[in-house]
Amino acid sequence: IFFKTSLQQAIDKDEFHLNYQPQIRLHDNALIGMEVLIRWNHPSEGNIPPGKFIPFAEESNLIIQIGEWVLRTACFQAKKWLDSGIEFGRIAVNVAGPQIKRGNLVDTIKTVLAETGLPARYLEIEVTESYVMQDADRAVEQLNEIKALGITLAIDDFGTGYSSLSYLKKLPIHKLKIDGSFIRDIPVDTDDMAISKAVIALGASLGLTVIAEGVETAEQARFLSHAGCDEVQGYLYSRPIDTGAIEQYLTEPK
Ligand code: G
Ligand code: G
Ligand code: MN
Ligand code: NA
Numbered sequence: 026i027f028f029k030t031s032l033q034q035a036i037d038k039d040e041f042h043l044n045y046q047p048q049i050r051l052h053d054n055a056l057i058g059m060e061v062l063i064r065w066n067h068p069s070e071g072n073i074p075p076g077k078f079i080p081f082a083e084e085s086n087l088i089i090q091i092g093e094w095v096l097r098t099a100c101f102q103a104k105k106w107l108d109s110g111i112e113f114g115r116i117a118v119n120v121a122g123p124q125i126k127r128g129n130l131v132d133t134i135k136t137v138l139a140e141t142g143l144p145a146r147y148l149e150i151e152v153t154e155s156y157v158m159q160d161a162d163r164a165v166e167q168l169n170e171i172k173a174l175g176i177t178l179a180i181d182d183f184g185t186g187y188s189s190l191s192y193l194k195k196l197p198i199h200k201l202k203i204d205g206s207f208i209r210d211i212p213v214d215t216d217d218m219a220i221s222k223a224v225i226a227l228g229a230s231l232g233l234t235v236i237a238e239g240v241e242t243a244e245q246a247r248f249l250s251h252a253g254c255d256e257v258q259g260y261l262y263s264r265p266i267d268t269g270a271i272e273q274y275l276t277e278p279k
Contacts, residue, residue, distance in 0.1 A: 028081040036090055041065055043098055044265035048236060048258045051250045058115035058149060060258060061099045062265045088121045089128040100141040100148065102268065107147065111275050115177060117149040122156035131170045145175035151202065154186035161192050172197045184224060201228045205239020211248055222252045229253060
């Protein structure tokens with residue numbers, strides 16, 4: 026109850042803001058995009074991490090409103106960068122299960138793109154493996170429509186859910202995102218190294234781009250590069266940073 030009322034207030038009182046985390050292509054270090062991550066600055070509690078409030082937002086369906094706010098704010102910002110000639114690749118926005126199951130995600134995306142004027146090719150949507158598998162038929166239907174708009178689709182947290190490989194073949198996706206839990210203990214954990222390599226090979230053979238998240242060390246990046254991983258994201262390159270800091274990152278000479 027506490028969370029429900031204060032989450033509603035957070036929407037009304039503009040207590041959310043967005044951070045951005047760069048995503049880098051390994052073979053030439055080019056910036057290919059940025060993941061959009063919500064932050065909540067609570068008036069008395071301070072910063073509440075999304076891991077603490079997103080689950081409540083999902084249960085109460087407030088995630089549908091919050092998710093729409095994230096999408097609109099990120100697309101609006103991206104259009105501003107586009108108009109100023111600031112290159113950012115794409116913005117990758119996380120989408121939660123209820124947005125697919127109960128919200129009308131496809132219409133929301135169409136509306137937001139029309140309102141902000143952001144061309145669809147600058148938008149990527151991340152859906153988690155577990156959401157997709159909960160209601161795979163509906164997910165496939167909606168993802169097909171989203172893909173048809175020209176949006177890039179990524180499966181987030183890949184490897185942590187009970188993904189069915191036969192569904193992976195049917196899903197209209199472009200990208201697999203290897204969960205950070207498989208990257209964290211590289212090079213100490215040889216099982217994680219074997220899993221990461223296998224996911225990279227699986228992605229390659231299905232014609233998918235593979236991105237690894239949670240990359241913190243140069244050694245992890247080297248391992249992933251040798252294994253044929255396409256893209257990386259993690260503290261090694263940049264933490265998630267606010268709009269001012271990402272603008273500085275995007276405009277500084279490389
Ligand atoms: O960086 P981090 O603490 O931001 O994120 C923790 C978790 O919260 C991740 O699983 C991430 O996907 C999720 N998350 C962050 N921002 C959003 C968002 O805008 N929407 C949804 N649905 N999840 C988000
Ligand atoms: O949506 P997703 O579950 O993929 O969210 C990514 C989460 O990982 C966010 O909480 C983000 O802040 C966090 N993160 C991003 N880079 C790193 C990293 O290099 N190390 C760790 N431990 N966490 C990271
Ligand atoms: Mn994500
Ligand atoms: Na993840």
